Amino acid sequence: MNDNTPVHDDRSMSYDDLIELIVRYNDDDLDEYEATALSAAIEGDDHALELFHSVALQSLTIAEVSAPRHKPTPFPRQTIFWWSAAMALAASVAFAVFLDLRAGQLPTVAKLVQASGKVTVTMPDGEANALSVGDNIPVGMRITTEAIGSSATIQFPDKTRVSLHGSTVAVFREDDHKQVDLFVGNVVADVEPQLPGKPLQVITQEAVTQVLGTILSVQASHNQTDVDVVEGKVRVFRSGDQSAVDVAAGERVTVARDLPLKSQLRTPSAEQWQIDFENELPSDWGKGIWVTEQLPAGSVGAVMAETQPGFLDRVRTSYQIETYNRWSKGLFAVGEDTHLKLTMRVDRTDSVQVFVLARGADFHGSDSVYEYDIRDLDPQKSSDWLTLDIPLASFTKVIADAQDVPKDAPMGAPQLGQVIYQVVLSTQDRDVDLIVDQIEFSAGGQ
Numbered sequence: 427m428n429d430n431t432p433v434h435d436d437r438s439m440s441y442d443d444l445i446e447l448i449v450r451y452n453d454d455d456l457d458e459y460e461a462t463a464l465s466a467a468i469e470g471d472d473h474a475l476e477l478f479h480s481v482a483l484q485s486l487t488i489a490e491v492s493a494p495r496h497k498p499t500p501f502p503r504q505t506i507f508w509w510s511a512a513m514a515l516a517a518s519v520a521f522a523v524f525l526d527l528r529a530g531q532l533p534t535v536a537k538l539v540q541a542s543g544k545v546t547v548t549m550p551d552g553e554a555n556a557l558s559v560g561d562n563i564p565v566g567m568r569i570t571t572e573a574i575g576s577s578a579t580i581q582f583p584d585k586t587r588v589s590l591h592g593s594t595v596a597v598f599r600e601d602d603h604k605q606v607d608l609f610v611g612n613v614v615a616d617v618e619p620q621l622p623g624k625p626l627q628v629i630t631q632e633a634v635t636q637v638l639g640t641i642l643s644v645q646a647s648h649n650q651t652d653v654d655v656v657e658g659k660v661r662v663f664r665s666g667d668q669s670a671v672d673v674a675a676g677e678r679v680t681v682a683r684d685l686p687l688k689s690q691l692r693t694p695s696a697e698q699w700q701i702d703f704e705n706e707l708p709s710d711w712g713k714g715i716w717v718t719e720q721l722p723a724g725s726v727g728a729v730m731a732e733t734q735p736g737f738l739d740r741v742r743t744s745y746q747i748e749t750y751n752r753w754s755k756g757l758f759a760v761g762e763d764t765h766l767k768l769t770m771r772v773d774r775t776d777s778v779q780v781f782v783l784a785r786g787a788d789f790h791g792s793d794s795v796y797e798y799d800i801r802d803l804d805p806q807k808s809s810d811w812l813t814l815d816i817p818l819a820s821f822t823k824v825i826a827d828a829q830d831v832p833k834d835a836p837m838g839a840p841q842l843g844q845v846i847y848q849v850v851l852s853t854q855d856r857d858v859d860l861i862v863d864q865i866e867f868s869a870g871g872q
Contacts, residue, residue, distance in 0.1 A: 447467070656676075714729040725863050780851050
């Protein structure tokens with residue numbers, strides 16, 4: 427790394443990174459550096475403090491990682507009713523399960539029927555255990571798909587299925603009705619008809635979605651929840667004020683504190699997408715550091731790779747640029763002749779991996795990760811700015827520890843109509859000072 431590398435400010439860490447630190451803190455898995463980073467991230471940040479308490483299912487105290495003078499700002503009374511009460515119930519369920527576990531019993535609520543990548547369950551003692559296809563899902567325990575490209579399908583006894591995609595944390599339980607607490611990430615629910623008055627509920631920090639029988643997607647991201655309905659109808663309540671809206675097939679709603687609660691027609695994803703980093707990084711950007719020096723002519727901003735746990739292997743260190751997650755709306759839909767136009771620079775002639783994460787249109791089918799390996803860079807131009815034109819048809823599918831590859835899983839290159847919702851550039855464990863000035867996906871190329 428060169429000497430003018432910007433120092434990353436922990437206070438600006440991404441939403442996904444903050445979630446990961448909180449989850450690992452709850453698992454007692456932080457080293458001294460990471461604990462310091464978590465403390466810096468939540469100090470004086472009301473939302474981060476609220477998130478800390480929301481994610482923690484066990485009895486945690488903020489004093490362990492933050493100065494006592496920083497107290498979490500309480501949710502409005504209505505939010506306590508919908509969200510905090512749900513989390514308190516989750517904690518009580520966890521404690522009840524802990525007692526059952528001591529007695530040699532472990533109540534279950536569903537079964538893992540499909541998995542790809544790493545899927546874990548966090549037990550009441552904080553230990554994270556790997557799950558395999560066929561394993562039972564304990565009631566009230568946190569289920570995590572830990573890496574981008576990971577997925578898990580959970581099936582209730584009545585054949586209702588809830589699929590977790592990407593970096594997702596959720597809790598499942600069923601008493602008089604089914605309930606999924608979604609802390610962060612993406613789920614798709616294929617819900618069998620439920621008994622009248624006992625809908626399945628998907629609860630996020632911002633919303634409660636009631637489902638009697640339908641197919642829908644829910645994304646919980648930074649300060650908002652996106653609900654897309656494919657079939658049937660759902661009712662969505664905003665936690666802050668308990669206002670409600672009905673969302674029918676072909677419609678969607680975004681729930682946030684500062685947005686009107688109104689459903690709208692779902693529109694197909696555009697067939698092109700581009701970003702040039704001229705105005706800093708978006709607030710929900712995934713990974714990367716904004717830089718303003720040594721740029722190509724006419725440019726005022728770019729993004730530099732950030733040191734992170736490995737993309738496909740969490741044990742290895744990698745250097746990554748990761749876009750925001752647009753699971754709900756999608757970045758773009760794969761067209762007949764989609765090309766990637768990439769303006770980048772590296773200081774060494776090592777390869778750079780470009781990954782695109784795809785879901786099926788209307789959220790059907792399985793997620794896929796596709797890779798293109800940029801190789802054979804001219805050593806004499808290793809410090810020059812390069813503009814590459816890469817057909818999306820040159821990408822190939824990556825299968826990462828698939829336990830049960832579904833029959834509908836696309837093979838080869840991305841398929842026409844698939845929706846790309848996230849893009850990652852990585853050099854795995856090699857630091858080549860990767861900087862990107864512009865990313866564009868559009869039709870045609872050279």
